Amino acid sequence: MYDILIVGAGLYGAVIARRAMDAGKKVMVIDRRNHIAGNVYTEKIEGIQVHRYGAHIFHTNNKEVWNYVQRFATFNRFTNSPVANFHGELYSLPFNMYTFNKMWGVVTPEEAAAKIEEQRKAAGITEPRNLEEQAISLVGTDIYEKLIKGYTQKQWGRPCSELPAFIIRRLPVRLTFDNNYFNALYQGIPVGGYTAMVKKMLEGTEVRLGVDYLEDRESWNAQAEKVIYTGAIDEYFGYRLGYLEYRSVRFETQTLDKPNFQGNAAVNYTDSDTPWTRIIEHKWFEFGKDAQGNDLPKTVISREYSTEWKPGDEPYYPVNDDKNTALYGRYKDLASREERVLFGGRLGEYRYYDMDQVIASALNASI
Numbered sequence: 001m002y003d004i005l006i007v008g009a010g011l012y013g014a015v016i017a018r019r020a021m022d023a024g025k026k027v028m029v030i031d032r033r034n035h036i037a038g039n040v041y042t043e044k045i046e047g048i049q050v051h052r053y054g055a056h057i058f059h060t061n062n063k064e065v066w067n068y069v070q071r072f073a074t075f076n077r078f079t080n081s082p083v084a085n086f087h088g089e090l091y092s093l094p095f096n097m098y099t100f101n102k103m104w105g106v107v108t109p110e111e112a113a114a115k116i117e118e119q120r121k122a123a124g125i126t127e128p129r130n131l132e133e134q135a136i137s138l139v140g141t142d143i144y145e146k147l148i149k150g151y152t153q154k155q156w157g158r159p160c161s162e163l164p165a166f167i168i169r170r171l172p173v174r175l176t177f178d179n180n181y182f183n184a185l186y187q188g189i190p191v192g193g194y195t196a197m198v199k200k201m202l203e204g205t206e207v208r209l210g211v212d213y214l215e216d217r218e219s220w221n222a223q224a225e226k227v228i229y230t231g232a233i234d235e236y237f238g239y240r241l242g243y244l245e246y247r248s249v250r251f252e253t254q255t256l257d258k259p260n261f262q263g264n265a266a267v268n269y270t271d272s273d274t275p276w277t278r279i280i281e282h283k284w285f286e287f288g289k290d291a292q293g294n295d296l297p298k299t300v301i302s303r304e305y306s307t308e309w310k311p312g313d314e315p316y317y318p319v320n321d322d323k324n325t326a327l328y329g330r331y332k333d334l335a336s337r338e339e340r341v342l343f344g345g346r347l348g349e350y351r352y353y354d355m356d357q358v359i360a361s362a363l364n365a366s367i
Contacts, residue, residue, distance in 0.1 A: 010038020
């Protein structure tokens with residue numbers, strides 16, 4: 001009945017669906033959730049586009065990807081400039097001259113660089129072997145202790161000394177006053193939210209929601225020549241080789257009868273005593289205004305709590321350490337033997353993808 005069955009209505013599945021339809025193929029998309037757009041799903045509350053599964057800020061240096069998403073949405077000029085809160089002390093993120101000035105009182109880039117080098121040498125780090133050593137080599141001991149250690153250990157549920165160095169290698173560190181967190185040419189939030197963007201990608205596709213493919217895969221497979229599977233690869237195989245590890249996130253979302261809670265879209269709580277990792281104030285992704293440019297009288301916030309994943313939870317961040325990478329390799333080998341099934345996306349490839357990387361992968365996939 002169909003050329004392609006796509007399991008998952010998130011970004012990866014939506015881009016594949018759009019490509020297939022543009023090529024004249026008949027496509028059906030199914031998703032076990034009751035909505036499209038996967039983890040980039042946004043819903044309107046009190047006139048505010050709320051990111052139900054955490055903040056998603058589109059950023060890319062890939063012009064092909066940027067041009068592609070422009071087909072489906074107009075992006076605003078939002079710039080990600082989070083704030084770090086350490087026991088009430090506020091610091092600029094990314095780490096830049098504002099951060100260094102508040103931490104050490106330095107004024108010039110030379111002074112800041114010298115302070116970082118002094119602390120790196122005092123720590124005796126030459127070749128960083130883990131996240132802790134990588135962080136100290138990048139920004140020094142003081143910033144690591146106040147702004148990285150507690151937050152990271154809450155995020156990953158492990159001591160920084162047990163986490164791989166690569167997790168933090170892309171951390172922006174600047175000897176300038178640039179508050180833009182991302183080193184990206186293109187950045188913004190889709191006007192009207194991500195759900196509207198994905199809906200436009202899926203125009204003309206048959207979409208069925210609230211459907212669990214794995215409960216009756218043989219029946220679903222019989223309806224299409226090819227299957228694109230974007231769910232968790234270990235779940236597809238019934239966890240027969242063991243569970244891949246993830247970090248999950250729990251959200252507490254509140255509507256507040258005030259116009260401004262924290263004055264910024266994202267505030268990270270970097271001390272180990274505060275149980276949440278950050279608070280998102282969703283209205284600031286759209287500058288606190290509605291589509292007509294009017295100030296919004298209420299606000300919506302979400303506290304994020306990082307948790308260890310267990311079956312039944314939503315998997316967010318793959319734990320790409322040596323043990324899990326090896327286990328994924330064995331699952332990937334099983335996947336390669338599934339002749340009619342292509343595994344893709346964050347869960348299908350057990351890989352942390354930024355949104356632009358998901359789209360690039362879907363644009364380059366062989367369908």
